Amino acid sequence: MTVASILLILVALVFLVAGLTGGSGPLLIISIAASLLAAVALVVGARQTASTRATADRTARRRGGPSTPGAAYGTPVVEPEIPVQHVPPTVGGGWRQPPGPPSGSDLRPRPAPGPGTDEVPLDEPDVQQVRPEDEDLVAQLVTPVHVVQGRPRYHLATCSHLLDRLPSRIPAAEAVELGFTPCARCAPITALLADARPS
Structure with a gap:
């Protein structure tokens, strides 16, 4: 996704320069649309990367190994489980x-x-x-x-x-x-x- 967003940014720059030098409105609109698509591609790529990293961290924690490459230098941080207290509702039935x-x-x-x-x-x-x-x-x-x-x-x-x-x-x-x-x-x-x- 990062490569696609870089290509879309280059396309947007080319259309922007062409639209400004030629005074063409449609080329400027295409440049704006390409910029928006590049932004969407960056956001989607960032979310996929974060999701992949979180999945790898969870898998590594279950196995007891380091969650990320940088964690090999220290003990991985394991968050304690906090029990949830169940309080039954008393409204209606008493x-x-x-x-x-x-x-x-x-x-x-x-x-x-x-x-x-x-x-x-x-x-x-x-x-x-x-x-x-x-x-x-x-x-x-x-x-x-x-x-x-x-x-x-x-x-x-x-x-x-x-x-x-x-x-x-x-x-x-x-x-x-x-x-x-x-x-x-x-x-x-x-x-x-x-x-x-x-x-």
Whole structure:
């Protein structure tokens, strides 16, 4: 492509000189068209060269050799793979991944999952101590609470445990129904019942 663009530039110069000396408009137009074709040929050639070089670099990286001739003098730079975190959408269908099966017992707080079930992460806050009747009241509220996928607690929006996490808002009743338990750090049941009870 580079040779073709050089030939087109020479043709454009010849037509330009001929058009200027003879005062011919059509020759000048042909000169401009040849210049444009030369520019297109240069761009196409540059893109083909870049594509070929990128393909050679990828192939060399897979084989562990130098990616370009200049790279033979040093260790080739290999870019680390960055994992992409998948966050499922919660719009429309709501939260549909409970941390574990809800417990039907009246023991409050519910015990942490045992062997054979999902483990509670080490940095997870404790469960808020509540009376069964208070949790039953919260199970009827539509006030939103915040949950984090793969975590067993529900929180208030101001909970420090939610920092650097991607929480989802769901109604408190749905959180209880899905088996989430209240966070002891932000005490959501205390706040929810204070808001729900008349003063």
